Amino acid sequence: MLGAILLCLLPTVALGQGDVKWITIDGDSAAPSFSLASCNISYQFHVDPLTLDLIHDHWGAYAAETVPQFDGVTGGWGGPYTYSLREFPDSGRGDFRIPTIHIEHSTGDTVSAFAYTSYEVSAGKPALPGLPATFGADGDVSTLTIHMYDNYSSIAADLYYSIFPRYNSVARSFRITNNGSEEVKILRASSWSIDMPNEELDMIDLHGDWASEARVNRRKVVYGEQGFRSTAGYSSHFHNPFLALVSPTTTEFLGSATGYSLIYTGSFAATVERWSTGWVRVLLGLNPLHLSWPVAPGETFTSPEVVSVFSNDKGLNGMSQSLHALYKNHLSRSNHTFETRPPLLNSWEGLGFDFNQTSMVHLAQQAAELGCSLFVNDDGWFGTTYPRDNDTLGLGDWTPQPAKFPDGLGPYVEEVTDITVANTTSKMTFGLWVEPEMVDPKSNLYNEHPDWAMHARSHNRTLVRNQLVLNLGLPDVQDYVISTIEKVLDSADISYIKWDNNRGMHELPSPAANHAYMLGMYRVIDNLTQAHPEILWEGCASGGGRFDPGLLHYWPQSWTSDDTDGLERLFIQFGTSYAYPPSSMGCHVSVVPNGQTGRTTPLAFRSAVASMCGSFGLELDPSDLEQADLDAIPGMIALQQQINPIVINGNFYRLATPDESNWPAAMFAYPDASSAVLFAFQVRSSLKPLPPPLKLKGLDPDAKYTVGNGTVGTTWSGSTLMNKGLSLSWPTVDYQSIILQLQKQ
Ligand SMILES: *[C@@H]1O[C@H](CO)[C@@H](O)[C@H](O)[C@H]1NC(C)=O
Ligand SMILES: *[C@@H]1O[C@H](CO)[C@@H](O)[C@H](O)[C@H]1NC(C)=O
Ligand SMILES: *[C@@H]1O[C@H](CO)[C@@H](O)[C@H](O)[C@H]1NC(C)=O
Numbered sequence: 001m002l003g004a005i006l007l008c009l010l011p012t013v014a015l016g017q018g019d020v021k022w023i024t025i026d027g028d029s030a031a032p033s034f035s036l037a038s039c040n041i042s043y044q045f046h047v048d049p050l051t052l053d054l055i056h057d058h059w060g061a062y063a064a065e066t067v068p069q070f071d072g073v074t075g076g077w078g079g080p081y082t083y084s085l086r087e088f089p090d091s092g093r094g095d096f097r098i099p100t101i102h103i104e105h106s107t108g109d110t111v112s113a114f115a116y117t118s119y120e121v122s123a124g125k126p127a128l129p130g131l132p133a134t135f136g137a138d139g140d141v142s143t144l145t146i147h148m149y150d151n152y153s154s155i156a157a158d159l160y161y162s163i164f165p166r167y168n169s170v171a172r173s174f175r176i177t178n179n180g181s182e183e184v185k186i187l188r189a190s191s192w193s194i195d196m197p198n199e200e201l202d203m204i205d206l207h208g209d210w211a212s213e214a215r216v217n218r219r220k221v222v223y224g225e226q227g228f229r230s231t232a233g234y235s236s237h238f239h240n241p242f243l244a245l246v247s248p249t250t251t252e253f254l255g256s257a258t259g260y261s262l263i264y265t266g267s268f269a270a271t272v273e274r275w276s277t278g279w280v281r282v283l284l285g286l287n288p289l290h291l292s293w294p295v296a297p298g299e300t301f302t303s304p305e306v307v308s309v310f311s312n313d314k315g316l317n318g319m320s321q322s323l324h325a326l327y328k329n330h331l332s333r334s335n336h337t338f339e340t341r342p343p344l345l346n347s348w349e350g351l352g353f354d355f356n357q358t359s360m361v362h363l364a365q366q367a368a369e370l371g372c373s374l375f376v377n378d379d380g381w382f383g384t385t386y387p388r389d390n391d392t393l394g395l396g397d398w399t400p401q402p403a404k405f406p407d408g409l410g411p412y413v414e415e416v417t418d419i420t421v422a423n424t425t426s427k428m429t430f431g432l433w434v435e436p437e438m439v440d441p442k443s444n445l446y447n448e449h450p451d452w453a454m455h456a457r458s459h460n461r462t463l464v465r466n467q468l469v470l471n472l473g474l475p476d477v478q479d480y481v482i483s484t485i486e487k488v489l490d491s492a493d494i495s496y497i498k499w500d501n502n503r504g505m506h507e508l509p510s511p512a513a514n515h516a517y518m519l520g521m522y523r524v525i526d527n528l529t530q531a532h533p534e535i536l537w538e539g540c541a542s543g544g545g546r547f548d549p550g551l552l553h554y555w556p557q558s559w560t561s562d563d564t565d566g567l568e569r570l571f572i573q574f575g576t577s578y579a580y581p582p583s584s585m586g587c588h589v590s591v592v593p594n595g596q597t598g599r600t601t602p603l604a605f606r607s608a609v610a611s612m613c614g615s616f617g618l619e620l621d622p623s624d625l626e627q628a629d630l631d632a633i634p635g636m637i638a639l640q641q642q643i644n645p646i647v648i649n650g651n652f653y654r655l656a657t658p659d660e661s662n663w664p665a666a667m668f669a670y671p672d673a674s675s676a677v678l679f680a681f682q683v684r685s686s687l688k689p690l691p692p693p694l695k696l697k698g699l700d701p702d703a704k705y706t707v708g709n710g711t712v713g714t715t716w717s718g719s720t721l722m723n724k725g726l727s728l729s730w731p732t733v734d735y736q737s738i739i740l741q742l743q744k745q
């Protein structure tokens, strides 16, 4: 929660439709002006009285009224639409920039002419059918709906704008209805489109790859198109569906920043286009390469949602905090979102595929002795005809492997859940790995239903990790996944599911198959999470390949990266935090030298890095550890559990990023400044220069805080800690970490 925020209530409009806060409508009823505003933000646009096109006026800090657009624009080669700031740019009438909506009509042309017809306002926010989206009660959010109609094509467009004043946020999506008599095809659909005036801007996005997710990419917005997209079928490691536009002078704590996130898990495109006028069009939505979506007469198409947050003078941290709070309170619907997560031990890096019931129960006992309260059986537990002893076979056949579990999952899980967690009276809980959207050609499922795998005509089905993607656009496949996972969940006492997805898409039967898949996948996940809200669901896609807001709607956490190297994780986790709350990250401690990078870092460092996340775990075989490390783990877990509530519920501050500092640091503080926790790191041992003082954030300047690591503590006032800062002493050793807890007296 953002905490004790005064909601400045701007004039409430009574529109004969109930009181709707934060939305005002002015001017001529045939061509009104619209404003969504809290005391911190304004989003303004109006209807052009001549063309009935929507003209964008402002998105940013609060402005009391609309200043008329500069009207001295001299035309040129472009039509009039090229020289206006548009809100919902269609194509074919002389706007030569990239359109937000591009429709192919049965005649073959792609000209559209959407004109304003009417509007509606309502308190609250309607759900988007079949799609994940933000939600909120009447007092949290208000929604403006703009109706547009294309007389030439008989196509209606309804534009939804919702304002969340507590989070400086506006959400947008739209719905297209084909009211004509012929099928049309949507070629492009950007959920968010905005034309900004000629301002200097930097664009920030998160790029990466497997085991190197969320690298921060900052560049100047120059003339022409700049952007990024996923054509992988999923949001992917390559680019995250998040974009920030900031002033060139914006830093972590100063300056303006606007963040945009697409609430979607499929292919997407983000495009920023600076035009001759210097104006900047910003588009975020579906990837045109994976769209061509047919809309039959009488049918509708709903775009996924984009949320945008604006930070006026609080820099990138302000932007991230708004996104974090919005996601926790109004996107994630899991009732585990605000809960302390159990420390877990995952079998993957320790045992791989080589286990049986005896060795798994033994591993669970070791986990309990170390203080873990959740034991996760990763890949390799299933497959009868095609026993999954390696990654070449078995995916799709979700039946326990008799050689490993002769009596099935039930009795095995009973053995695990009968183990007592060390020094407690609580029992171990059990979690299981699944990858239900995939199939191995070597499986009973593929033998029975080869047509269920993605394929295009007789093209070879391209294998990655020996597996193929099931086409979740097909209702039969959706029902199969729901019923097989239900069967697994019914067979044993399962508290946690890790839902993995280990490759991108291949050979789509049509470009539209990607969005059809997403709608089917959301149906499956919606069904299973509604039926089992008690289960802690964790998303995973070879690490952070689907760390996106779409899946965070259903699942409260996602595995951040397969790279568990402590140093790499600092970059990945800080990068991920630009768009996502640390509470949603899954982070584990593994053995050294690290399996991915070969790097050796101290256990305390790896543990401190992983403790910055909502879900902490061990991913190792304790038998591989030295006694000193084994002895240290219970204390590490105890500390992690002690600070987990503030990691989950506090506000997160990036104090110094690993991109810029040898001493990266971050902290969490409760909104009421009652307590905080500081994570500080030294990457390389360095004699000179000396580390800069760490100026803390989010404290009460007038209060005194005890600052300690559990062993030693001192007392300082908030003003000293925030304005003078802490000077931490570091030993001349690489990869050091300090965790300090601050408690208001
Ligand atoms: C569309 O058609 C309706 C009904 O004939 C008419 O009232 C309206 O003015 C037309 N809109 C435009 C933009 O031509
Ligand atoms: C809005 O602005 C006020 C006054 O500057 C500030 O106290 C408050 O925290 C801001 N609210 C949000 C949600 O940023
Ligand atoms: C759809 O078309 C019918 C007649 O063709 C018309 O009566 C109706 O108003 C149209 N719908 C919209 C949303 O304009």
Ligand SMILES: *[C@@H]1O[C@H](CO)[C@@H](O)[C@H](O)[C@H]1NC(C)=O
Binding pocket: 355, 356, 357, 358, 359
């Ligand atoms: C289980 O695996 C362990 C270690 O590989 C082995 O020693 C043991 O014989 C196996 N037990 C069964 C029942 O297969």
Ligand SMILES: *[C@@H]1O[C@H](CO)[C@@H](O)[C@H](O)[C@H]1NC(C)=O
Binding pocket: 368, 369, 370, 371, 422, 423, 634, 635
């Ligand atoms: C349990 O208590 C013993 C004795 O105090 C201690 O040595 C051990 O580390 C504790 N284990 C855990 C997991 O807390």
Ligand SMILES: *[C@@H]1O[C@H](CO)[C@@H](O)[C@H](O)[C@H]1NC(C)=O
Binding pocket: 386, 387, 388, 389, 390, 391, 392, 393
């Ligand atoms: C994978 O496991 C299967 C079943 O145990 C076995 O037949 C096959 O040889 C293994 N393949 C590889 C590449 O290890």
Ligand SMILES: *[C@@H]1O[C@H](CO)[C@@H](O)[C@H](O)[C@H]1NC(C)=O
Binding pocket: 460
């Ligand atoms: C397609 O698959 C067949 C059978 O596995 C193989 O012989 C052929 O070389 C493949 N073709 C291409 C273009 O990869």
Ligand SMILES: *[C@@H]1O[C@H](CO)[C@@H](O)[C@H](O)[C@H]1NC(C)=O
Binding pocket: 479, 482, 526, 527, 528, 530, 531
């Ligand atoms: C889940 O799907 C099954 C089978 O399609 C259906 O019977 C059940 O009602 C659905 N449950 C939910 C919560 O959607």
Ligand SMILES: *[C@@H]1O[C@H](CO)[C@@H](O)[C@H](O)[C@H]1NC(C)=O
Binding pocket: 335, 336, 533, 534
């Ligand atoms: C989550 O909600 C479900 C159903 O609303 C309930 O059965 C379950 O106990 C809740 N879990 C927790 C941990 O609160």
Ligand SMILES: *[C@@H]1O[C@H](CO)[C@@H](O)[C@H](O)[C@H]1NC(C)=O
Binding pocket: 709, 710, 711, 712
């Ligand atoms: C706390 O700091 C003191 C002094 O630096 C150190 O001796 C002690 O080991 C630290 N304790 C923990 C739990 O890190």
